[in-house]
Structure formats: structure tokens, C-alpha cells
Amino acid sequence: MPSLKTTIIRGGLEALYFSGANVLMRPFVSGVGAILTLHHVRPQRPDGFQPNRLLEVTPEFLERVLRFLRRQQLDIVSLDEVYRRLVEADFSRRFVCITIDDGYRDTLQYAYPILTKHGFTATLFVYTDYVGAGRNSLSWPELRELAAEGFDIQAHSKTHGDLRRTIGETDAQFARRMQAELEVPRGLFQRNLGAPPTTLAYPYGAADEDVVRAVRETGYAAAFTVRREGNPSFVTPLRAHRSQIYSEMSLQDFIKNLEVRHEERLGEAQ
Numbered sequence: 589m590p591s592l593k594t595t596i597i598r599g600g601l602e603a604l605y606f607s608g609a610n611v612l613m614r615p616f617v618s619g620v621g622a623i624l625t626l627h628h629v630r631p632q633r634p635d636g637f638q639p640n641r642l643l644e645v646t647p648e649f650l651e652r653v654l655r656f657l658r659r660q661q662l663d664i665v666s667l668d669e670v671y672r673r674l675v676e677a678d679f680s681r682r683f684v685c686i687t688i689d690d691g692y693r694d695t696l697q698y699a700y701p702i703l704t705k706h707g708f709t710a711t712l713f714v715y716t717d718y719v720g721a722g723r724n725s726l727s728w729p730e731l732r733e734l735a736a737e738g739f740d741i742q743a744h745s746k747t748h749g750d751l752r753r754t755i756g757e758t759d760a761q762f763a764r765r766m767q768a769e770l771e772v773p774r775g776l777f778q779r780n781l782g783a784p785p786t787t788l789a790y791p792y793g794a795a796d797e798d799v800v801r802a803v804r805e806t807g808y809a810a811a812f813t814v815r816r817e818g819n820p821s822f823v824t825p826l827r828a829h830r831s832q833i834y835s836e837m838s839l840q841d842f843i844k845n846l847e848v849r850h851e852e853r854l855g856e857a858q
């Protein structure tokens with residue numbers, strides 16, 4: 589097994605940090621939460637052609653991350669629970685939530701057995717055009733199975749296109765596009781999983797004011813953007829920010845990052 593120092597996170601693992609101060613416009617009290625986002629979890633392939641390498645982690649790596657998380661004084665929580673803690677300002681304990689984006693089949697093949705072995709579940713953000721689209725995508729029956737096992741299935745739009753208004757797009761065109769990207773998944777979730785999604789992960793983390801408004805009007809309770817830097821004080825649950833780790837970094841650096849951020853948050857409270 590390679591040493592931790594040489595273990596590379598190839599950007600497939602994103603850390604998302606929440607501060608109650610940012611969301612609720614009040615001084616931060618204590619604790620901090622992290623949401624880990626994965627895309628592909630699968631063994632490294634020998635052919636060398638791995639165009640999505642930046643979005644991949646190996647099963648062994650996931651195993652090490654989960655073991656690390658288990659050792660920390662952290663609550664491992666669902667996204668619903670993250671949302672509850674945000675709106676109720678319950679930051680008495682640090683939390684971690686694991687999410688897996690897009691709906692790849694390797695989620696079931698590789699991530700699922702490792703997660704359940706450690707007693708974790710995860711939230712899956714799937715875009716509905718991809719569900720059941722081919723042999724590499726999860727199907728609705730598979731998503732139903734995962735849901736029955738306690739996995740949380742949430743929305744990631746219909747097409748995975750950038751939702752932001754394009755140059756020259758009229759109000760009517762934008763409204764039609766939002767209808768498709770936001771409403772269609774709700775209908776499909778209702779039909780296939782028995783309930784509409786409550787949460788949306790913006791494709792590429794990208795949202796503007798018009799998108800946020802459309803998401804709110806469609807009935808999503810929370811949505812996630814991606815932003816590397818700190819949160820301004822007007823952040824709402826519909827624009828909960830997350831900090832992505834883009835560059836290659838070692839697991840130890842990742843851990844340090846978590847801990848340093850935690851110390852910073854605690855420092856702010858003093």
C-alpha cells in the first residue's frame with residue numbers, strides 16, 4: 589500500500605464546508621461541517637486512457653478516507669440532516685456528509701459496498717437524462733434499491749447543462765429551459781422513486797440570481813454551488829457554497845485542510 593504522502597487525490601474528492609454564520613447571518617458558534625463529493629469510484633485502469641481521471645478516486649482511496657472519517661469525532665449525516673442543522677443553527681457537533689455526483693454505475697459497483705461496510709450511506713445527485721441511459725449509468729430500479737438501503741437520491745438537473753442564462757436568451761426561452769431542467773426531474777423522481785427531490789446540485793456548481801429564483805419557485809429547499817473562497821454573509825440554503833479541491837493533493841494535506849479550517853472556525857468564535 590502506498591504511503592499516505594504519496595496518495596494522490598486527483599480532484600475527484602471535493603470538500604464542502606458550511607459555516608452557520610454565513611448561512612444564518614449570525615456569529616459562528618462552534619463546529620463545522622464538510623460535504624465530500626465523489627464522482628467516479630473505480631480501480632485505475634491499465635490502458636492509460638483516462639480522460640476523466642480528475643474526477644476519479646480508487647476504491648482503496650475511498651476506503652482510507654472512510655477509515656479516517658470514522659476515527660474523527662464527527663457525525664456522519666444525511667443531506668436532510670445537514671439542511672436541518674443549517675436552518676436550525678445546530679452546530680454543536682461537526683458533521684460530514686458524503687455525496688456522489690452524476691449517477692455512474694460504479695457507484696453501485698465500488699462505492700456502495702465500501703460505504704455500507706463502514707456503516708455509511710451517501711446522497712446521490714443524478715441528472716435524469718443519464719439515468720438508465722447506458723451500461724455505465726445507474727437505472728431507476730437500481731436507484732430505488734439504493735434508496736431502500738438508506739441512500740438519498742437527489743437532483744442534478746435534467747441534462748447537466750450549465751443552468752445560467754446564456755447571452756441573448758429571452759425570458760421565455762430561459763423559463764422554458766428552467767422548466768425542463770428543474771421540473772422534469774421532479775416529475776421523474778415522483779414517478780420512479782415516489783417523491784420529488786428536495787435538493788439540487790447545480791451542474792458545475794454554476795448558478796446566477798435568475799437560476800436561484802427558478803430553483804426556489806420550483807420548490808427545491810436547498811441547492812449547492814461550488815465556490816473556492818469564503819461565503820458572503822447573504823448566503824441562503826439555495827446557494828450553499830462548497831469549496832472544491834481542484835489540484836492534486838495528498839490525503840494528509842486534505843486532512844490538514846479539514847483540521848485547519850476547523851481551527852479557523854473555532855478561532856472566529858472567540
Ligand SMILES: [Zn+2]
Nearest residue numbers: 689690791792
Ligand atoms: Zn455533475
